[in-house]
Amino acid sequence: MREIIGDIPPQKAHTSEELMERRVLGAGTNDAERCAEVLAAAxxxxxxxxxxxxxxxxxxxxxxxxxxxxxxxxxxxGGGVDIAVGRDGDATSVAVWDPPNHWRQPAVSTLRAAPHLLQALGTRVLAALKIRRALDHHHPKPAHWYLVNIGTRPALGGLGFAGALLDTRLAVCDETQMPAYLVCTREENISLYEKYGFRVTEAFTLPASGPTMWSMWRDPETP
Incomplete structure (x- = not known):
């Protein structure tokens, strides 16, 4: 089992001072704890x-x-986890990207992670497996960067931190002429992703009468 996707909150107006205070950093192995903290809250x-x-x-x-x-x-x-930090250097937003052709987790990684994932899922293991299968079934086959998760601390939503993360990685997509893919879990966020060049390619429902998800694809911008 591997990570499920997520969304970013709607953006609101931000000041020029706040714009200058945003920085994007690449996450390393020592950043797992603070990235998980941000994503769990988001x-x-x-x-x-x-x-x-x-x-x-x-x-x-x-x-x-x-x-x-x-x-x-x-x-x-995979080297695709980015952190946005504010003036104090604390992590404000996290984006988790899987690089092209690496969105499927190898069996050895799954086995290594299984004890902790089983502990986290508890009695919801079967539900998680069904959702994972549904997401995999709708996942596109062409090579792409996969936005697995992107989230901001709730108190800091709308200040543009998540947008800075998107801009950073999508610039890499354009430079290398590689598409990007995500699954939007909230209908109200579709228009936000559309501003970054994504378009809805499919809508599907999660198992057990679950909520609707929207597959979104972005072709790279040409120079």
Whole structure:
């Protein structure tokens, strides 16, 4: 099992001072803890995560271990995890990207992560597996950068930190002429992703009468 996707909050106006204070850093193996902390807070009320853990208390308790395990076992090794930091240097937003042809987690990584993932999922292992299969079924085959997760600390949503993360990685996509893919879990965020060049290619429903998800694809901009 590997990480599930997520969304970024709608943007709001921000000051020129705030714009100057945003920096984007590449995450290393020592950043797993702080990245997981940010993502757990950002996804506490995400529709997809709520489908895995219907109970709010269990979900909030499980998410830090879930994200930490997925980052350490797979995503950080791919070199596509980015952190946005503010004036004080604290992590404000995290974007988890899997590089082209690396979105499927190798069996050895899955086995290594299994004890911690099973601990995080508890009795919801079967539900998580069904959701993972559904997401994999709709995943496009052409090579692409896969935006697995992107999230901002709730108190800092709308200040442009997530946007800075998107701009950074999508610039790499354009430079290398590589498409990008994500799954949007909230309909209200579709228009936001569209501003970054993504378009909806498919809508599908998660198992067990779950919420609707939207596959979104971005072709690289030509020079």
């Amino acid at each position: 996804f506490a009320d995400d529709p997809l995560m709520a489908q895995i853990w219907p109970g709010s208390a269990e979900r909030k308790r499980s998410l830090p271990l879930y994200f930490r395990t997925s980052l350490r076992s797979h995503h950080l090794a």
